[in-house]
Amino acid sequence: MLFYIVFFVVTVIDQISKVWIRSMLKVGESMPFYKDIISFTHYQNTGAAGSSLQGWARYLGIFAVIIVIAILYYRKKGRLQGVLLQCGAAFFAGGAIGNAIERLLFGKVTDFIVFRSGNGIMNLADLAINLGVICFVLDMFISLRRRGFRKENTAS
Numbered sequence: 001m002l003f004y005i006v007f008f009v010v011t012v013i014d015q016i017s018k019v020w021i022r023s024m025l026k027v028g029e030s031m032p033f034y035k036d037i038i039s040f041t042h043y044q045n046t047g048a049a050g051s052s053l054q055g056w057a058r059y060l061g062i063f064a065v066i067i068v069i070a071i072l073y074y075r076k077k078g079r080l081q082g083v084l085l086q087c088g089a090a091f092f093a094g095g096a097i098g099n100a101i102e103r104l105l106f107g108k109v110t111d112f113i114v115f116r117s118g119n120g121i122m123n124l125a126d127l128a129i130n131l132g133v134i135c136f137v138l139d140m141f142i143s144l145r146r147r148g149f150r151k152e153n154t155a156s
Contacts, residue, residue: 002083003075003090010094014124015101018110025112037116044108049126061103064096084142088135091128098125 025031025042032039047054071093074080080089102109111121 003080003086006087006090007094007097010091010125010128011098011101014095014098014128017124018098018102018112021110021112030114039114039116040112041114041121043111043121045111045121046108049120049122057103057107057109061100064100064103068093068096068100082139084135084139088132088139090132091135092132095125095128095132098128099123 021040021042025040027042027044030039030041045054046057048056048060053060071080071089075086075089080086099109109123109125111123111126113122113124113127
């Protein structure tokens, strides 16, 4: 159940934020958000991260749907056990579907979050995908640590 709640919340909040940005700012228009650390700039990306693969939005949308179907399949087969994996998969799938919706409907994705560090422009779906990856990596490290701890105790 946790998976579906996180998946749904991520997708809905992402879509609401994109509608809000499109209604508040014209493409290319900016507004400060938080102490010169984060600003909002309305941008339309027809490609992938870092503005790569421009013009491939619809193909990327189909690819995202396939990835989400794979996540749902592995989840149904019981391969995604534990809170971190469930949350990671939900964040990842919610973000992927959030961007896929726009790619398939409009042929582009609304990006708007700009960090002062200048490392690109993104949206909440992108942040959710990154959070999902972080959850996967944390789960991997915790699993490796547990296995190592078990090996040490059995060797003694």
